[in-house]
Amino acid sequence: MSETVSPAYASLYADIQRFHARQMHLLDSGDAEAWAATFTEDGLFAPPSLPEPVRGRVALAEGVRSAHAALAADGEVRRHLLTTAAVEDPGPDGSVRVRSYVQVVATRRDEAPRLLLMCVCDDVLVVEDGRWRVHERYVSRDDRP
Amino acid sequence: MSETVSPAYASLYADIQRFHARQMHLLDSGDAEAWAATFTEDGLFAPPSLPEPVRGRVALAEGVRSAHAALAADGEVRRHLLTTAAVEDPGPDGSVRVRSYVQVVATRRDEAPRLLLMCVCDDVLVVEDGRWRVHERYVSRDDRP
Amino acid sequence: MSETVSPAYASLYADIQRFHARQMHLLDSGDAEAWAATFTEDGLFAPPSLPEPVRGRVALAEGVRSAHAALAADGEVRRHLLTTAAVEDPGPDGSVRVRSYVQVVATRRDEAPRLLLMCVCDDVLVVEDGRWRVHERYVSRDDRP
Numbered sequence: 001m002s003e004t005v006s007p008a009y010a011s012l013y014a015d016i017q018r019f020h021a022r023q024m025h026l027l028d029s030g031d032a033e034a035w036a037a038t039f040t041e042d043g044l045f046a047p048p049s050l051p052e053p054v055r056g057r058v059a060l061a062e063g064v065r066s067a068h069a070a071l072a073a074d075g076e077v078r079r080h081l082l083t084t085a086a087v088e089d090p091g092p093d094g095s096v097r098v099r100s101y102v103q104v105v106a107t108r109r110d111e112a113p114r115l116l117l118m119c120v121c122d123d124v125l126v127v128e129d130g131r132w133r134v135h136e137r138y139v140s141r142d143d144r145p
Numbered sequence: 146m147s148e149t150v151s152p153a154y155a156s157l158y159a160d161i162q163r164f165h166a167r168q169m170h171l172l173d174s175g176d177a178e179a180w181a182a183t184f185t186e187d188g189l190f191a192p193p194s195l196p197e198p199v200r201g202r203v204a205l206a207e208g209v210r211s212a213h214a215a216l217a218a219d220g221e222v223r224r225h226l227l228t229t230a231a232v233e234d235p236g237p238d239g240s241v242r243v244r245s246y247v248q249v250v251a252t253r254r255d256e257a258p259r260l261l262l263m264c265v266c267d268d269v270l271v272v273e274d275g276r277w278r279v280h281e282r283y284v285s286r287d288d289r290p
Numbered sequence: 291m292s293e294t295v296s297p298a299y300a301s302l303y304a305d306i307q308r309f310h311a312r313q314m315h316l317l318d319s320g321d322a323e324a325w326a327a328t329f330t331e332d333g334l335f336a337p338p339s340l341p342e343p344v345r346g347r348v349a350l351a352e353g354v355r356s357a358h359a360a361l362a363a364d365g366e367v368r369r370h371l372l373t374t375a376a377v378e379d380p381g382p383d384g385s386v387r388v389r390s391y392v393q394v395v396a397t398r399r400d401e402a403p404r405l406l407l408m409c410v411c412d413d414v415l416v417v418e419d420g421r422w423r424v425h426e427r428y429v430s431r432d433d434r435p
Contacts, residue, residue, distance in 0.1 A: 005342065006156050006159075006160070007152045007155070007156060007297045007300065009156065009159055009160070010152065010155040010156040010158070010159040010160075010297070010300040010301075011155075011296050011297060011299065011300040011305070012159075013159035013162065013163070013300070014155070014159065014296075014299055014300040014302075014303035014377075015296070015300075017303065017375075018303070018377060019375055020374070021374045021375055021376035021389075021390075022376045024374050024378060024391075025374070025389060040151065041279070041294070043421070050420075077432040079374075079432065080374070080389055081373050081374050081391050081393070082374050083226050083228050083373045083374070084165070084166045084169050084170070084224075084225070084226050084227050084228070085162075085166055086166035086167045086170060087159075087163060087166075099170060100165075100166075101169075101224055101226050103226070103250070103258075105393070105408050105432075106403070107408050107432035107433050108433070109433055109434070109435065110433055110434075111433055112404070112405065112406065112433070113256050113393075113405050113406075113407065113408035113432060113433065114257070114405070115250070115257065115259070115260055115405055116257065116258075118222075118224055118250050118252050118258035119318055123226055135411075142222040142224065142250075142252035142257055142258060143252050143253070143254055143256055143257070143258065144254070144255075145254065151301050151304075151305070152297045152300070152301060154301065154304055154305070155297065155300040155301040155304040155305075156300075157304075157306035158307065158308070159300070159304065195312060228371050228372070228373045229310070229311045229314050229315070229369075229370070229371050229372050229373070230307075230311055231308055231311035231312045231315060232308060232311075233303075244311075245311075246369055246371050248371070248395070248403075259402070260395070260402065260403050260404070260405055261402065261403075262403065263367075263369055263395050263397050263403035270302070280307075285404060287367040287369065287395075287397035288397050288398070288399055288400055288401055288402070288403065289399070289400075290399065
């Protein structure tokens with residue numbers, strides 16, 4: 001099975017899984033600046049909740065900051081569970097495409113957690129300053145056309 | 146910790162995780178032929194919803210095609226989230242056993258997603274024509290004996 | 291992208307993912323002794339359901355044994371789905387910290403599965419007798435302060 005032994009792909013896979021996990025943890029803890037820094041300077045985030053994509057770290061951080069403040073005021077915790085990730089081989093320019101499933105789980109104190117959203121996340125990741133970053137992220141919701 | 150550094154296992158693990166993710170994406174998008182091709186020609190799929198296992202790509206594809214058409218007509222999207230996968234070392238014949246947990250999430254337009262099924266998936270995977278394929282898959286549902 | 295090719299990290303990541311998956315499978319099948327053996331002899335488990343942490347394999351096994359017996363008598367199956375795991379680089383002493391999200395799903399016969407708990411799991415893992423084991427585990431629930 002030598003054809004299945006690719007240390008380069010294994011490293012890519014592990015590295016990107018760690019990247020994604022850390023990124024979701026930053027998002028859920030409301031660490032807006034650190035989360036925004038996981039995007040490239042001109043990174044694009046097209047969430048299903050907005051009519052236009054958000055572009056750039058300043059706007060990205062502001063979006064998370066205000067959303068997290070509203071949730072905190074409301075006593076709700078959100079978790080983004082990223083699973084079932086197909087990490088593809090790098091393209092000619094070194095960028096890597098990843099399609100994953102993201103469950104958004106919302107929990108209020110003393111209540112059962114609710115599965116709020118089922119999303120598909122399509123990323124284009126690049127290495128910048130020695131770290132993986134999101135260059136483009138497109139997210140769709142299963143409850144929307 | 147040299148005992149924990151096994152590039153061969155790491156490659157196997159990453160490769161199979163990608164295989165599983167792509168396979169679930171094909172299933173959920175209703176790409177019946179491509180999904181069936183992720184099984185060996187005589188691949189066996191024993192789902193909990195049928196009294197007898199399905200065997201062979203033609204029957205596998207037909208099952209997904211009709212199920213997906215019914216869901217589409219009904220306006221429902223399904224996702225298979227494969228997590229918590231124990232990928233074992235290859236056996237003497239090179240086959241690999243994987244036990245994983247699969248959540249099936251169903252979503253209708255403008256409704257909250259529902260956790261439809263909680264399943265355990267036991268796979269026997271083999272390499273055929275240079276690709277991982279399912280030789281046998283046994284799925285059980287937690288709501289059934 | 292040579293900076294992202296680290297066979298040592300990839301091996302660590304794959305090894306720990308397998309460790310965690312097997313450990314959750316043991317827990318959910320009620321294999322109390324085998325589950326307790328995935329902790330170090332003096333392993334600490336601080337679950338959110340108890341006022342004090344549990345320490346040591348005897349106490350750990352007893353906790354799982356009684357909990358599983360109660361669930362079985364009640365006809366309920368529980369699954370612990372560990373996802374979104376940030377496996378960090380080993381510290382100077384070789385221990386590895388992992389933060390992950392754990393969904394606890396409960397299912398009764400002929401009923402839909404319920405998302406019972408949304409937890410964050412913080413582990414300190416060490417290699418003992420050639421195997422990964424939990425030295426310390428702290429779990430928090432999103433529905434509790």
